[in-house]
Amino acid sequence: MTILVTGATGTVGRQIVTQLVERGQPVRALTRNPSAARLPASVEVAYGDLAAPKTLGPALEGVTALHLITFGGDDYAPLQTGPDLVELAVKAGVRRVSVLSGWDESSVEEALRAGDLGWTQLLCVEFMANALDWVTSIRDEGVVRVFGNHPGAVIHEADIAAVAVAALVEEGHAGQAYMLTGPETLTPAERVRMIGEVLGREIRFEELSEEQYRASMRAAGESDDMIEFAVQLGANPPEASAVVLPTVEEVTGRPGRTFAQWAAENAAAFRP
Ligand SMILES: NC(=O)c1ccc[n+]([C@@H]2O[C@H](COP(=O)([O-])OP(=O)(O)OC[C@H]3O[C@@H](n4cnc5c(N)ncnc54)[C@H](OP(=O)(O)O)[C@@H]3O)[C@@H](O)[C@H]2O)c1
Numbered sequence: 001m002t003i004l005v006t007g008a009t010g011t012v013g014r015q016i017v018t019q020l021v022e023r024g025q026p027v028r029a030l031t032r033n034p035s036a037a038r039l040p041a042s043v044e045v046a047y048g049d050l051a052a053p054k055t056l057g058p059a060l061e062g063v064t065a066l067h068l069i070t071f072g073g074d075d076y077a078p079l080q081t082g083p084d085l086v087e088l089a090v091k092a093g094v095r096r097v098s099v100l101s102g103w104d105e106s107s108v109e110e111a112l113r114a115g116d117l118g119w120t121q122l123l124c125v126e127f128m129a130n131a132l133d134w135v136t137s138i139r140d141e142g143v144v145r146v147f148g149n150h151p152g153a154v155i156h157e158a159d160i161a162a163v164a165v166a167a168l169v170e171e172g173h174a175g176q177a178y179m180l181t182g183p184e185t186l187t188p189a190e191r192v193r194m195i196g197e198v199l200g201r202e203i204r205f206e207e208l209s210e211e212q213y214r215a216s217m218r219a220a221g222e223s224d225d226m227i228e229f230a231v232q233l234g235a236n237p238p239e240a241s242a243v244v245l246p247t248v249e250e251v252t253g254r255p256g257r258t259f260a261q262w263a264a265e266n267a268a269a270f271r272p
Pocket of ligand 1: 006007008009010011013030031032033048049050051069070071073074100101102103124125126130132202218
C-alpha cells in the first residue's frame with residue numbers, strides 16, 4: 001500500500017509528498033536524481049525516468065495510488081510514454097491516479113482515457129509560485145517588469161496538492177476533471193504590491209510593451225515558441241484565468257489559500 005508521487009521534487013509534487021506524510025500515508029517519491037532530492041527522511045526516494053518506462057519497475061512495486069505529471073525533461077516536453085506508463089501502473093496494481101495536466105493534453109491523459117483505471121485530472125491556469133520568476137529583479141533592483149496586467153485567479157501549489165491528496169486517498173474522485181483556482185483574482189501589479197507589503201519595502205511595477213517583452217525574453221535565451229506563447233498569454237489570457245471557482249473548497253473542505261499567505265510563506269526568497 002504505497003503512494004508513488006512523480007514530480008516529487010517539483011513545486012506541486014513536493015507539497016503532495018509533505019501532505020501525504022502529514023496524513024500518515026506511505027509515500028514513495030520518484031526522481032531522476034535521488035541524491036539531490038532533499039525530501040523528508042521518512043520519504044522513500046526511488047529512481048525513475050518517466051520518459052524511459054523500463055526504469056520504473058522498482059518504483060512501482062507495491063504501489064496502489066499514483067500521482068502523475070505529464071511532461072518529461074527540463075524542457076517540459078509532453079510525455080510520449082503514456083500508454084507504457086498506464087500499462088505498468090495497471091500491472092503494478094495501481095487503483096487510483098491523479099494527474100496534473102499542462103495546458104495541452106499529453107499521451108498520459110489519452111492513455112488513461114482509453115483504459116479503465118480510476119483517475120482524477122487536475123487542471124489549473126496559473127500557479128502563485130510563478131511569482132518566484134520575479135525573485136532576481138526584486139532582490140537586485142526592487143522592481144517587477146511584466147507584459148500584460150490582467151487579473152488572474154492564481155492558485156497556491158499547496159491547494160493543488162490538497163486536491164491531489166484527496167484524489168489519492170479518498171473514494172469519490174475518480175472520473176473527475178477538477179479545474180482549480182485560487183480564492184480571488186489579482187493583477188500582477190496587485191501581487192507585486194502584496195509581496196512588497198510582506199517585505200516591508202516598496203517594489204516598483206513596470207508594464208513592458210510587447211517589443212520590450214520580446215527583447216527581454218530573447219536576451220534571456222528563450223526559444224521562439226516560448227516567446228510566442230508568452231506574448232499571446234500576456235496579451236490575451238484565457239477567460240478561465242480570471243474566473244474564481246469553488247472546486248478547492250468543495251474537494252478539500254477548506255477555502256483556497258490566499259496570495260497574501262503565499263507571499264508571507266515565501267518572503268525569504270525575495271529578500272537580498
Ligand atoms: N506554472 C503554472 O502556472 C502552470 C499552470 C498550469 C499547469 N502547469 C503545469 O504544471 C506542471 C509543472 O508542475 P511543477 O511546477 O510542480 O513542476 P516543476 O516544479 O517544474 O518540477 C518538475 C518535476 O518534474 C520531474 N521530472 C521532469 N522530467 C522527468 C522525467 N523525465 N521523469 C521523472 N520526473 C521528471 C522533476 O523531477 P527530477 O528533476 O527530480 O527528476 C521535478 O520533480 C506542468 O505540466 C505545467 O504545464 C503549470
